[in-house]
Amino acid sequence: MRRTELFSITITGIKKWRFAAATLSMVALCDLTARAQCPSPDAPARIEVIPPTGLTLEGSTCGLKNIVSQYPGCRIYGNEYSQPEAIYKVSLHEGNQVAFNLTVDGVDLALAMMKACSPDPNYTCFRSADTIGAVGESLFEFRYEPRVYFLNIDARKNSACGKYKLTVTGVNPVPDLAVGLTASPKPVVAGNVLTYTLSVRNDGKLNATEVKVTQTLPVGVTVTANGGCDTSSGTVVCKIGGLAIGASIEKKIQVRVALATKGTLTSTATAKANEGDQNLANNQKTDRTDITSLSALSHNNSGFACSGDESLIDVRSREAL
Numbered sequence: 001m002r003r004t005e006l007f008s009i010t011i012t013g014i015k016k017w018r019f020a021a022a023t024l025s026m027v028a029l030c031d032l033t034a035r036a037q038c039p040s041p042d043a044p045a046r047i048e049v050i051p052p053t054g055l056t057l058e059g060s061t062c063g064l065k066n067i068v069s070q071y072p073g074c075r076i077y078g079n080e081y082s083q084p085e086a087i088y089k090v091s092l093h094e095g096n097q098v099a100f101n102l103t104v105d106g107v108d109l110a111l112a113m114m115k116a117c118s119p120d121p122n123y124t125c126f127r128s129a130d131t132i133g134a135v136g137e138s139l140f141e142f143r144y145e146p147r148v149y150f151l152n153i154d155a156r157k158n159s160a161c162g163k164y165k166l167t168v169t170g171v172n173p174v175p176d177l178a179v180g181l182t183a184s185p186k187p188v189v190a191g192n193v194l195t196y197t198l199s200v201r202n203d204g205k206l207n208a209t210e211v212k213v214t215q216t217l218p219v220g221v222t223v224t225a226n227g228g229c230d231t232s233s234g235t236v237v238c239k240i241g242g243l244a245i246g247a248s249i250e251k252k253i254q255v256r257v258a259l260a261t262k263g264t265l266t267s268t269a270t271a272k273a274n275e276g277d278q279n280l281a282n283n284q285k286t287d288r289t290d291i292t293s294l295s296a297l298s299h300n301n302s303g304f305a306c307s308g309d310e311s312l313i314d315v316r317s318r319e320a321l
Contacts (some may be wrong), residue, residue, distance in 0.1 A: 004035055005240075007084075014247060018109055019267075023188075027270060028093065032133040034124055035086075036298055037065065037067070038068060038087060038117035038118060038150070039087070039089045039117065039150075040087060042145075042188075043089060044089075044276070045089045045090055045091035045148065045276065046088050046089055046090075046092040047088050047089070047090040047091070047168055048090070048092075048153065048172065048174065048185055048275070048276035049174055049276040049277065049278055050168055050169070050171065050172050051138040051142070051171070055168040055169075055170040055314075056165060056166070056167050056168075056173075057088070057165070057166045057167075057168070058163070058164070058166070059086055059131075059153075059160060059164060059166075060086075060156070060162060060163045060164070061083065061084045061085060061086050061153060061155060061164070062084065062161035062162065062163075063084070064084035064085065064086060064161075065084055065160075066081075066082055066083060066084050067085065067087070067119050068081060068085060068112075068114075068119060069081055069082050069119075071114075071125040071127070072124070072127075073124050073125040073167045074112060074127070074128035075124075075128065076110060076112065076128045076130045077113065077125065079130070079156050079157075079181060080156065080157040081110065081154045081155065081156055082155070082157045083152055083154065083155035083156065083159055083160050083161055084155075084156065084161050085152045085154035085159070085298060086118060086146035086152070086153040086164075086168070086204050086236060087150055087151070087152055087153075087154070087166070088150065088151040088152075088153075089117075089133065089149075090113075090148065090149040090150065090151050091149075091275070091276070092145075092146055092147065092148075092149065092172055092208065092299075093172055093174065093206050093275065094146045094173065095171065095172075095173045096143060096144055096146065096170070096171060096172040096173070096207070097117055097141055097142070097170045097171045097208075098142065098144065098168060098169070098170035098171070098172055099139065099140055099141035099142070099145050099168070099169050099170050100113075100137065100138065100139040100151065100166065100168055101136065101137075101139075101166070101167045101168075101169070101298050102110075102129075102136055102138070102153065102164055102165070102166050102167075103136045103137045103164065103165045103167075104135070104136060104162060104163070104164050105162055105163040106134050106136075106162060107134055107155065107159065107160050107161065107162030107163070107164075107167055108132070108134050108135075108139050108151070108152065108153050108156070108159045108160075109127040109137065109153055109155050109159075109162065109164055110128065110129065110130035110137060110155065110156070111129045111130070111137045111138075111139055111152070111153060112125055112128040112150075112151070112152040113125070113127040113128065113139060113149050113150075113151055113152075113312070114126060114128045114149060114150040114151070114152060115147070115149060115150075116150065117150040119298065125229055126149065127139050127142070129180070130156075138229065141169075141170055142199070145194065146266060148151075151166075152229060153166065154164065155190065161298040167270070173205040173206040174205070174206050174275050174276045174277060174278050175202050175204035175205075175206050175207070175208035175243070175273050175275050175277060175278075175307050176203040176204030176205075176258075176270040176277060176278045176279050176282070177200055177201070177202060177203075177204070177208060177211065177243070177272070177273055177277055177282070177283050178200065178201045178271075178282040178283075178286060179198075179199070179200050179213065179269050179271045179282065179283055179285045180197070180198070180199035180200070180201075180204050180268065180269075180285060181196065181197070181198055181199075181215070181267065181268075181269040181285040181286070181287045182196070182197045183195065183196050183267070183289045184197070186289050186290065187289065187290040187291060187292045188257055188265070188289055188290075188291055188292070189214060189291075189292055189293070189294055190257050190258065190259050190260070190261050190262070190291050190292070190293050190294065191256070191257060191259040192256070192257060193224060193254055193255070193256050193257075193258055194221065194254070194256075194265070194289060195252060195253070195254050195315060196252070196253040196254075196267060196287070197212055197217065197226070197251075197252055197253075198238060198250065198251060198252075198253060198269055199217060199249065199250045199251075200213050200247060200248065200249060200271045201241065201243075201247070201248035202243045202244065202245055202247055202248070203237070204245065204277070204278060204280075205245065206245065206275060207240065207242060207243070207244045207245055207277060208243040208244075208273035208274070209242050209273060209274045210241065210273060210274035211228075211236040211237050211239075211240035211242065211243045211271065211272070211273045212237060212238065212240065212272050213237075213238050213240060213251070213269055213271045214235060214236070214238075214268070214269065214270050214271075214272075214273070215235070215237075215238075215253065215267060215268070215269040215270075216234065216267060216268050217234045217235065217236060217255060218266050218267050218268075219234070219261075219266040220250045220257060220258045220260070220261030220265070221255035221256065221257050221258065221265065222255060222256050223236070223253065223255050223257070224254045224255060224256050225252065225253065225254035226253060227251035227252045227253050228251065229251060229252075229253065232268070233272050238251050242270055243273070245305060251280065256305075257291060260317065261291055262293075263290075263291060264288050264289065264290050264291065265288070265289045265291060266283065266286065266287070267286070267287050267289075268284060268285070268286045268287075268318070269284065269285050269286075269287075270285075270289050272282045273306075273308045
């Protein structure tokens, strides 16, 4: 008999539990060696960006520890789930339509979608599925209220732990931040000012929040204008905030190249939002600008600025004083 349902109730008595660390690998938000813990509020969601072909997560509940034993609010409440469980943090956005499918390897595991992650008996179970026997479970496609959920893969008291494969399909709109980074002039004369132009655009299907662009500056330059961004220890941080679908923003960062600096200046800009990103390939951009010396240009141009480069005239004027 399949137990699957939709149930909504106000959350009460939510406790905060710490989570040791977060990585970008697609694994359960648990320490797979010894512990199962609730993810911290600032830990990234493991289920958020859903590729067109679906998202597949594999793992095992063996080696974990039990946190949740009861699921109030769902039909599976009344059974004791005292075996170890894997816990995934799920972030669903406006316009989502998502399904969860669990396949097992000879074990009887249940799925439970929670509105909070806590061993407190007052937390809320939203949807669940637990078919008797070692068969797969499904939370069929559904449009969820936009918020953070916690998906538990659990087993009843007399069941065994085991391996599983979780497949997530459907639509969950996310931003797509595209970063731009250019520099001018090219090449730059040692001792002169180089202007970086930072830009970020949201090409995704969801408004981005808490957008931040971080630029790593090369060695041998000093910031002379920060474009309203924060600068510290060779790093520029531009806190953009919200960025609507199709919107873009640009920042100008000026640096002076030290006279002794030679070779190529390499700078990288990276953008990040509070939400996941469908295309991480365009979240980072690198610029490389060659440096030339005043003496080299003077030799090539017989001591005259024939290129119309005002920055070159600026250095010569200062050196002549």
